[in-house]
Structure formats: structure tokens, C-alpha cells
Amino acid sequence: MTGLLDIRRLSVAFGPTRALSDIDLALEPGTRLGLVGESGSGKSTLGLAVLGLLPPDAACTGEVRFQGEPLPWSDDRAMTRVRGRRIGFIYQDPMAAFSPVHTIGTHITRALRAAHPGVGRREALDWSVALLEEVEINKPRERLDHYPNEYSGGMLQRVMIAAALVGDPDLLIADEPTTALDVTTQASVLGMLDRIVEARGMGFILISHDLGVVAEACREVAVMYGGKLIQRVALADLKAEAHPYTRALLEARPTFGKRGQRLSTIADFLPSDWFDDA
Numbered sequence: 001m002t003g004l005l006d007i008r009r010l011s012v013a014f015g016p017t018r019a020l021s022d023i024d025l026a027l028e029p030g031t032r033l034g035l036v037g038e039s040g041s042g043k044s045t046l047g048l049a050v051l052g053l054l055p056p057d058a059a060c061t062g063e064v065r066f067q068g069e070p071l072p073w074s075d076d077r078a079m080t081r082v083r084g085r086r087i088g089f090i091y092q093d094p095m096a097a098f099s100p101v102h103t104i105g106t107h108i109t110r111a112l113r114a115a116h117p118g119v120g121r122r123e124a125l126d127w128s129v130a131l132l133e134e135v136e137i138n139k140p141r142e143r144l145d146h147y148p149n150e151y152s153g154g155m156l157q158r159v160m161i162a163a164a165l166v167g168d169p170d171l172l173i174a175d176e177p178t179t180a181l182d183v184t185t186q187a188s189v190l191g192m193l194d195r196i197v198e199a200r201g202m203g204f205i206l207i208s209h210d211l212g213v214v215a216e217a218c219r220e221v222a223v224m225y226g227g228k229l230i231q232r233v234a235l236a237d238l239k240a241e242a243h244p245y246t247r248a249l250l251e252a253r254p255t256f257g258k259r260g261q262r263l264s265t266i267a268d269f270l271p272s273d274w275f276d277d278a
């Protein structure tokens, strides 16, 4: 079987900064992988590299194959087609994704008609309604006529997810998709993402600094540190098999059980004496 995504020896540098060093990562179709690590570990750079969206000053080596074919990074038009149809992308700030002067319906139907040029106005409208239903927005037909400022942050994030689904992608990459939301909304958006990814059987890469977020919607985690991939493990085995740095990430999570206790902090990574300050 051809794999979904095959990242081989991917390295990215911004001048003297090595953002990614020799990443190898393969995903089978339907794999749901959380990519975790602290700020600056290279998670976003990895997502952007796969999508061909690195800034021009990034020096990138290595190869990424998608469904068996190398991604055509140097061909802008071909990459635009990949992003519109085969790989969906969701990022953190829903507000920035929408123009305030167009209705939500205009945004979605435009995205649909860009991904499927033959689709007529009427069909695009019905399809948009179905997509808003899929992301669990009530009264979708009515809400298509609303403007972004009439939507809450959580609802806008749902619309952004709907827009990422217009091309029926085989892989969805989400970079901190719920970080801008309050905790309750975050949980409901993650639950919805989990249901959609499951129902569509898509591959899913969820980028987050928070292992708890990843646990809501993924089955495996890949842990990054300093531009390197240091561990990949099934979530079910995480506690038993956590690499010392992964364990530190787990312990740094605020949970209700730890109320009143000091949170762990992640110091420079020194594996040999890592547990001494517990």
C-alpha cells in the first residue's frame, strides 16, 4: 500500500538557525498524529514545509512524498491545487482568515468553487450548508448570510474547518487550531474535529504544544525538541513509554488534580538528571 505521507531527511534552516534537522516521518492513510513540543521546537515549520508554505528565505532540503509522489514545492500552481484539494490546512487565528466585508456564505462558496471549478452557484450553496452542518453549526442556511463579526471565535473556527474540507482532502493539518479559544469551546471544537476526522477516514496531523489537546483527537504522538523528532508513540503507551523529555511535557500540563501544586517547568533538556528535581 502506498503511504499517505512520507517525510524523508527534511531539514530547514533560517540563516544560522536550524529549525528542522533530518526529520523522517511516515504516515499511513487515516493516521491521526499529534505533533507536540514546546515553542520553537519546529512543529509549525514542519507543517508549513509539507504544505509548501515556508518563507522564501528558508533553506529546505530533503523530500516529502504525498500518496507516493514527491510534493511539487517549486511549482506554485501545483502546490495550490494540493492545498485546495488533497491536503486541508487549519491554523490558529480564525479572525485573520475571514474578510469582514463578505458573508460566511461567500467565503465558503468561493472556496468550494475554487476547488471544484465546474460547480454552479446553487449546488455550491447546498454544499456549503452541508459543510456547515458537518462542523455542527445550527441553522446553517440562515447563518450563511451572516458576516464574520456576527460569529463567535469558536464558530469561526468551525467555519475555517469547513473551508479546509471543501476539496475532500485525504490529509488535514491543523496548527494549534483551538489555542485562541476558551477551554469549553476548545473542548467542543476538538470533539467535533475528532468526529469529522473519524467519519471521513482522513489522515490528521494536529500540531499543539499541549499533549492534552492532542489526546482528544489523535491516536499517536510525535514529540519534537530543538528541530528533531525525539519520539513517536501510540497515545495508549505514552505514560508507560514516555521519553524523559516527553514525560516532562506531560508533567508541565496544568490539571485539576494538581491544583495548589507548583507546575513543572521544562528546563534545558538534560536526560541524565531529568527526574532529580521532581
Ligand SMILES: Nc1ncnc2c1ncn2[C@@H]1O[C@H](COP(=O)(O)OP(=O)(O)OP(=O)(O)O)[C@@H](O)[C@H]1O
Residues within 6 Å of the ligand: 014, 017, 018, 019, 037, 038, 039, 040, 041, 042, 043, 044, 045, 046, 055, 209
Ligand atoms: N520565518 C522565520 N524566520 C526565521 N526563523 C524562523 C522563522 N520561522 C521559524 N523560525 C525559527 O525556527 C525555529 C522553529 O520554529 P517553529 O515556529 O517551527 O516552532 P514551533 O514549535 O512551531 O513553535 P511555536 O509553538 O511557538 O509556533 C525557531 O527557532 C524559530 O525561531
